[in-house]
Every structure is written in structure tokens, then in C-alpha cells.
Amino acid sequence: MSLDHFYRFQDLARQQSVVFYYTGYFSQAIVSAMGDALRQRLNQTDASNVQRRKLFSVFIEMAQNVVHYSAEHLSASDSTDQEIRRGALWVGEQNGHFYVVCANPVAREQVGRIRDKLMPLLGMSNDDIKQLYKQKLRSDNDAESKGAGLGFLTVAREATEPVEFDFIDEDGPLSPITMFYLKASI
Amino acid sequence: MQNLHIPATSYSPQVDFDFARHHLSLSGESYPENASVFFAPIMAALDAYLAPLDHVRITVDVQLAYFNSASTKAILAIFERLNAAAVAGNYVTVNWHSDPDDDTIMEFGQEIAEDSPALDVHLLALA
Numbered sequence: 266m267s268l269d270h271f272y273r274f275q276d277l278a279r280q281q282s283v284v285f286y287y288t289g290y291f292s293q294a295i296v297s298a299m300g301d302a303l304r305q306r307l308n309q310t311d312a313s314n315v316q317r318r319k320l321f322s323v324f325i326e327m328a329q330n331v332v333h334y335s336a337e338h339l340s341a342s343d344s345t346d347q348e349i350r351r352g353a354l355w356v357g358e359q360n361g362h363f364y365v366v367c368a369n370p371v372a373r374e375q376v377g378r379i380r381d382k383l384m385p386l387l388g389m390s391n392d393d394i395k396q397l398y399k400q401k402l403r404s405d406n407d408a409e410s411k412g413a414g415l416g417f418l419t420v421a422r423e424a425t426e427p428v429e430f431d432f433i434d435e436d437g438p439l440s441p442i443t444m445f446y447l448k449a450s451i
Numbered sequence: 452m453q454n455l456h457i458p459a460t461s462y463s464p465q466v467d468f469d470f471a472r473h474h475l476s477l478s479g480e481s482y483p484e485n486a487s488v489f490f491a492p493i494m495a496a497l498d499a500y501l502a503p504l505d506h507v508r509i510t511v512d513v514q515l516a517y518f519n520s521a522s523t524k525a526i527l528a529i530f531e532r533l534n535a536a537a538v539a540g541n542y543v544t545v546n547w548h549s550d551p552d553d554d555t556i557m558e559f560g561q562e563i564a565e566d567s568p569a570l571d572v573h574l575l576a577l578a
Contacts, residue, residue, distance in 0.1 A: 293484035297462045300482075314552050318517070322555075325482050325519050332484060346485045399562065402524060415520035 281357055284310070288353035290339060291331040300325060303356060312363060319423040319451045320356065320363050326416045327367040327447065328354055335369035336442050362425065366448040373443050376432055383430050383447075386421040394422050417447075424449040455496045463489055464515060470500045476512040477526075486521035490528075497529065501536040509533070509541055514548040514577070515556065523559065530563045530570065537569035544571045551576040 278286060285303055287295075303324055307317045331352030339349040352369030371379065386394060398418045421428050429448040434440065452470050459465035464479040475497075483489035511533060518526060530545070537543040547560035557574060564572035 293462065297482075301461065314550075315554070318553060318555070321517065322519070325517075329482070329484070329519065329521075346488050348484065402527060403566075415524070419520040 285356040296328040478514040481518035481522040490525035534567035
């Protein structure tokens, strides 16, 4: 990549008011350090206290999702602690709203499961999401979940509009891996 | 039994379970990588402490600035145990401290109060 490409890359980030961007490997230490930097960066914006808290919450749930579930990992695939996995995360500001987007590779066979978790949330009101969260919090854990299985619900609960998601085949439709994107606005 | 003290990190809370004085406190931030790994020894110590107690006054102070979804589940499990201890004949007072403009944490304190009728829960706003 020539310097000219880097300039265009920066310029696009500026146009889209990207406050924060990271791509690469995510570990707990990196998530924590980024969280601290994000909090300090948000202190310099017009974000209200409520917005800052919601943004931080969405950021942590998304970033820890990458640590737990990204299909590309440096740590052993069956580990549940001290993990290092690949992804990307953006925080930006547009028209007085903030957005957080994360992307990480997932196994194609997980697409259905992720879609089934997210689709029902799209048409739900904030009160319905809160009720579902309460109910899930008190139910048994999803066997495939490493946390409480509440990450997506937490993201949807904090968001001020329905979350958006997509799967992009970076390596063609036959690759066993696809990129999962999730966006929340606050 | 031995008191449990775990110092805070940037992503895990300070845990001060002073079993001798029957005072339990949790404060700071809670988003460890794996909440069940972090909370397992805390639950084990709490279970061992609560099991033989009868007619004891326990005070619990919670002052968490942020906790992630997996920690929320663990915190709920702590209060289920405390509620069971209160049902079994102990007196448990919970002081739930939260920032007045943090609805999420305040509402979660309310939910704990509703879920755990045997606990004496006080929702307190931090100045």
C-alpha cells in the first residue's frame, strides 16, 4: 500500500467521523486498554453521560464477542480464557449519534445460529428487548455461549435504533469462513 | 473462615468479603474475559460462608460503575444465594449504590429487590 492509499484511508475515516478504529488481534488486555482510551476520547465529545455509558457497554460486549467467538484465533481453538482472536471495531459519530461496528470472521455453519439470535431483535421495541433480556438473564445458559449468552441482547438494549448486521463473503461463497458485521447506534 | 480479598484491576472489581464481620463488598468495574472463571472462587467462598449461618446479620455493599452481561449473570447468582440465606433465617441488608444517571444499574438493583423478597435492599444514589 502506497502512502497515497493510507491518506485515502484516513480521509474516508475522517469523512465518516470515525472516532476510534482498531483492526487486528483482540485479547482481554487490548479490550481493556482500548476501553480506557475510548472513555477518555468520549470525554472530549458532546456525548451525554448516558450515551457514554451505553457506548462503553456496546463496545465491551462487541469486543469481547471477538475475543470469544472470532473464527480466526492465535489461542487454542478450545480455550475459554486468555484468548486472542482477530476482528475489527469502529466507533464513529454521525448527526449527533454515535455508532459502534464490529467485524469478525465466523464459520459459515454459525451463520444460521447468529441470524436466529439477531433477527427477532430487529422488530422489537425497547421495552420488549428489556423484557426478553430479563427473561434470558434468569434462564439457563446457551451451551455454545462462553458468557451469559446476553451479548447481542445487551447491544440491542443499549441501541437507540434496531441493530444492523450482515455477512460478507470476502473469500468467495465456497470459503468455510465469512465476515460477520454488527452495527449499533447510540 | 478466611476472609476473601481480591484487589481491583481495570476490568475486575475489588472484592472484600469480610466474613468475620459479616460485611461483603463489591466495587469497581466488572468485565473480566471469562466471568464464570473470575466468579467461581467467589461463589465457592460465599457458599462455604453462608452454609452454617443462622440468625446472623449480614451487610452487603455493592458499588459497581460498570458490569458486562456475563458479570450481570454472576451478580444475580450471588444475590440468589444471599436470598436463600435470608430465607434460611439470616438478616441480609443490601446497599446498592449507583450513579443517579445510570438507569441500567439502578434498575438492576430494583430487579434484585423484586427477585429476592427476603433481602432488605436499599437503592442509594452516589453523590
